[in-house]
Amino acid sequence: MTRPAFTNPYLTEGNYAPLTEEVSSSNLPVTGNLPRELNGRYLRIGPNPRGGIDPATHHWFNGAGMVHGIRLREGKAEWYRSRFIESEFGAPNTNVVTHGGRILTLIEAGKPPVEISPDLARMAVWDCEGALSRGFTAHPKIDPVTGDMHAITYNPRFSSIRYVVLDPDGRAKHSSDIDAVDGPMIHDMALTETRVVVLDLPVTHAAAKRLAQAGGPMTRLPLTWDDRHTARLGILPVGGTAEQVQWIEAPRCFVFHVLNAFDNPDGSLTVDVVRYDSMFVHDVWGPSDATPTLVRWTVNTARGTVNEELISQHRVEFPRIDPALTGRPHRYGWFAGFNAHGLMITDDVERNPADGFGTGPMIKVDTRTGDTKTHDYGPGRVTMEPAFVPRPDAVSEDDGWILSVVHDANINRAELVVLDAADITAAPIARVHLPNRVPFGFHGNWIDGNEID
Template sequence: MSGADQANRYLEGNYAPLAEEVTATGLPVTGELPCDLNGRYLRIGPNPRGDADPATHHWFTGAGLVHGIRLRDGEAEWYRSRFVTSERGSPNTNVVSHAGRILTLVEAGSPPVQICPDLAPMAVWDCEGALSRGFTAHPKTDPATGDMHAMTYNPRFGSVRYVVIGADGTARHSADIEAADGPMVHDMALTETRVVVLDLPVTVAAAKRRARAGEPVSNLPYTWDDRHTPRLGVLPVGGTADQVRWVETPLCFVFHVLNAFDDADGSLTMDVIRYDEMFARDVLGPGDAEPTLVRWTVNPALGTVNEEAISEYRVEFPRIDRALTGRPHRYGWFAGFGAHGLMITDDVERSRTEGFGAGPLVKVDTRTGETTTHDHGPGRVTMEPAFVPRPDVAGEDDGWILSVVHDAGVNRAELVVLDAADITAAPVARVHLPRRVPFGFHGNWIADDEIGAG
C-alpha cells in the first residue's frame, strides 16, 4: 500500500489542515462577554502546507497556524488566522507573551518567532543570540520576578540548556546539562527556589535504532526508549550542571506539568500528567496510553519520587492561575478525554469529532480529588483551557475559563467563556467563529496590558 493510500487520523476530520488564512470582524456572540476581558485569545497548532505522506506524518509536525480572537469592551472585534513565517522555521506549539512581545514557540531547534498584536508582521526573536540554538514549547515565568525559565534542547547537541530570560527580555543565565540519547523535553517544572528538567524515555537514539531495524517511523525523530532510565534533574534557580541532583522516576513519559512547589521538608511537589509509554506502537501520535493526573513528591536528598493519583479522570492540557506558578495551588483546569474522559483509541469515527484530548472541560481540586465537568453538548468538544482572573480576584478560581470548542455538527468553532468557580453552569458567553479551528496544541489569553496593544 502506498503512503497516499494509507489512513492517518491526524490528517482527517478536525485534525485536517486548513489551506487559507481568514479574517472576520464583528463576530456574533451568544450571552454577554465580560467587559474586563480586553485582549486576545491566541491559539496555535500544526498545519501542514502541501502534501503530507499519511504513512509518516506525525501530528506534531507542520507549519504553525495562529488563530486569534480580539475581545474589547464586551465585543468580539475580530478573528484572524495567520501562518507563522520566518527565515528559520514556523513554530507550531505554543504562543505566549513576555517582555511586551508575543512569541510563537516550538521545541528542539527553532528560536521563537515574534508576531504583532494584529498577527501580521513576524520575525525571529532569538534574544540577541541567546536562543539561536532553539527554545522550548513550555517556558515557566516566575510571577514574583518576571523571569522566564526554560529547558531548551536541540537534537544536534548532547545537552539540555537551561536558560533564564529576564523580565526586560534580556538573557540572564545559561547552563548546559548533559542528557544522553537526545530525550524529548517538552515541559519543565519551576518552584520558588528550584527548576526541574525531565529526562524521560522518548529519545532520538531510539528512533535511529528503530529506523535502522526497518521498523515503522514517522517524520518526528523520537520514539519510546526502553533503554533510557527515566529521571528528573533538580537544581537551584539560576543553577549550573554541577548542582543537578538526579532522581529516578517511575517508568513513564510526561508531556505536561500542571505546577510545582517547594515543601517545608526540602522535598518538592509536582503535579504531572503521565503516560505508561509514548510513541512505542503509535508512531504517528500520542495514542499508546491513557493520561493520568498524578502527584509526585520528589525528595532530592533521598533520591526518591513518591507517586499518587489525584483523579481517575483522564485529562490533558493542564492549566492553573499563572499567578501561582511555582507556588502551592489547589485547582487545575483541563481538557477531558472523550465524552467520558477516556482515551480515544482506534475508533476513526469518534476521532473525527473528538480527537486527542478533546471532550468535556474538567476542573480538579488537587487537594480533595473532586472532579467536575462541563459538557458542551453532542459533538462539541473543548481544547486546552486558559484561566483568566478577574481584576479584583478574591480567590484562586475567581475568574473565567476560555477555550476553543469544536462543533462537529456545523464543523465550526466557538470561543467559550465559563465561570471558573462553577464550570457546571451555562456558558457566560460564546463567540461564534467563521470556521473550524483544527485540534492543535496550546493557547493563551494575552491581555492588552501585557503587550501595550491598542
C-alpha cells in the first residue's frame, strides 16, 4: 500500500496557505464609523512562501515575508496593499515597527532589517551603518521616556548573543556581546526602567544539530527542545555589558513573548510572560506542542530566585500593552485567545500537533485581579495579534482602541476591526473590509501619521 503524501498544515490548510499575488485596493468599504483620530497605517507581516517548498521540511516560521498595509485617514480607509519583502539579504517575515523615522521589517537569527517606504513601494536593507550586520531581532523594545531601542540579537554562526541599543534617531549607541552556549533561540526580551532581561531557554541550535546527527525529523528551522540546556534569565543594567550580567535559573519552559516588565520598590523585577511547558518536541513544523499560559515571574536578584504565579486561566498569545508603559508598571494586557478547532482552551487538553497553532477571540486581562473580558467575533471568525492605540489626551491606561486583523473563514477574507480598548465586549466600533484574506502570520503595529507620513 502506498502511503499518502505528507500534508503540512502550515502550507495547505485554510488561512495558513500562502498568497500568490500582491494586491492593491482603494476606498475600502467600512462598517461602522472609523475614529477620525486614527490617522496612520496599520501594518502586519507574516511568512508567505514562494515556490520550491518541500512540505516535509517546511516550518511555519520560514518563507518570504509579505507585509499588509491599511491606510486610515479622516474616518476613511484609503487603501490596502500587500507586498512581498524584497532585498539582497532575505525577506524579513516576523515584525514591522517604526523607529527613527523609518519603517523596518524584522526577523531574527542573523538578518538585518529591511526598510520599507510608507507606500510600501520601496525597500532596502538597513543595517545601521554596519551595527546590525550580524543580524537583529523580531522584538526590540523602545523605552517610552528615553526613546532608545533595545534589542537582544542572536546569530547561529556565533557563540555569543549581542545586546544592542539604538538612539531615538536610529544610531547605534551601545553594543555588548554576551556568551551563550548551545545557541539558544531568543525571540523576545524584557526591559524595565533600569534593567534588561535576557531569556536563555531550552530551545537551541545545538539540540537540533544532535537530532539531525541521530537521524531525527528535521525542518528548515534548525531549532528544537533541548533537554540538556538550563533555563535561565540574564539580568543586566540598561546599557550594561557582559561582565554585569547576573544569571538566575528560571522555570523550565519556553517563552516566545513578553507582555511587559517593570522594577519593584524592593529591588526585584516583575516579568509577565506567555510560557509553554515545551516547544518543538513533537511538532517540528510549528509551535503547537503545548498550550500557552500567562504567568508572572517575580525575579529576586538578591536571592537569585524566580517565583512564578498564574495570572489567568485563559490560554492567550500575542500579548500587547499600551506601549507608553513599556518597562513601567501596567495593569491591562490584550491578547489573541488560543484556539483548538475553534474552541477557546481554558483547561489543559491534548492537541494533535497536526492541528497547527490557532487563535480565536480577543481577550483583555487585568493583571492585578485576573479579571478577563472576551470579544467573540462570531462563528468562523478569529483575531490575530492586537495593537493598542491610545486616544489623544487619554486619561486612563485602557483609554484607546484595539486594532486587529480578523479572518472570516465563512467568506475567506479579512477585516481590520476596531474595538473600544476599555470595553472589548461591546460591538466593534468599525470594520474595514479587505479585498482578500491575510494569512495567519506573526506581528502587526499601528504607525501614527505623525511619525511616518
